[in-house]
Amino acid sequence: MPKIAGGCLCGKVRYSTDAEPALSAVCHCKHCQKQTGTSYSTLVAVPKGSLIIEGESLATFNDVGESGLPVLRHFCKNCGSPISTDVKAMPDLDFIKAGTLDDSSWFEPQIQIWCDHTQPGVKIEGDGPKFEKNPPAG
Numbered sequence: 523m524p525k526i527a528g529g530c531l532c533g534k535v536r537y538s539t540d541a542e543p544a545l546s547a548v549c550h551c552k553h554c555q556k557q558t559g560t561s562y563s564t565l566v567a568v569p570k571g572s573l574i575i576e577g578e579s580l581a582t583f584n585d586v587g588e589s590g591l592p593v594l595r596h597f598c599k600n601c602g603s604p605i606s607t608d609v610k611a612m613p614d615l616d617f618i619k620a621g622t623l624d625d626s627s628w629f630e631p632q633i634q635i636w637c638d639h640t641q642p643g644v645k646i647e648g649d650g651p652k653f654e655k656n657p658p659a660g
């Protein structure tokens with residue numbers, strides 16, 4: 523598994539972790555569509571606390587998830603690239619937007635979530651589970 527490292531579009535924010543990815547996912551939810559301005563988020567989850575942010579500090583949009591718990595969406599305050607998300611309903615993980623990886627060639631989603639919001643015409647290959655909303659807890 524390649525080392526996870528990446529950064530924002532302008533380069534002021536850099537991140538890295540030595541951790542192995544815990545999960546890779548595509549999220550089709552409307553909030554991810556709005557935040558990314560495209561069709562879905564590609565996400566790599568790493569153990570909470572393993573992500574090292576360098577350079578410019580991140581700005582945060584305080585979103586709320588379906589759980590009613592906060593979803594902290596971190597982005598570069600200079601160029602606006604979404605970098606990572608802190609989902610309080612999943613306290614053991616940090617989610618990296620896979621498009622910001624320096625090398626995303628290995629990224630393949632294991633699961634797809636919020637598939638009932640998938641935009642028409644979006645088809646993502648892969649045999650992994652697809653969930654209408656969030657995956658069932660546990």
Ligand SMILES: [Zn+2]
Nearest residue numbers: 530532598601
């Ligand atoms: Zn930037």
Ligand SMILES: [Zn+2]
Nearest residue numbers: 549550551554
């Ligand atoms: Zn989402």
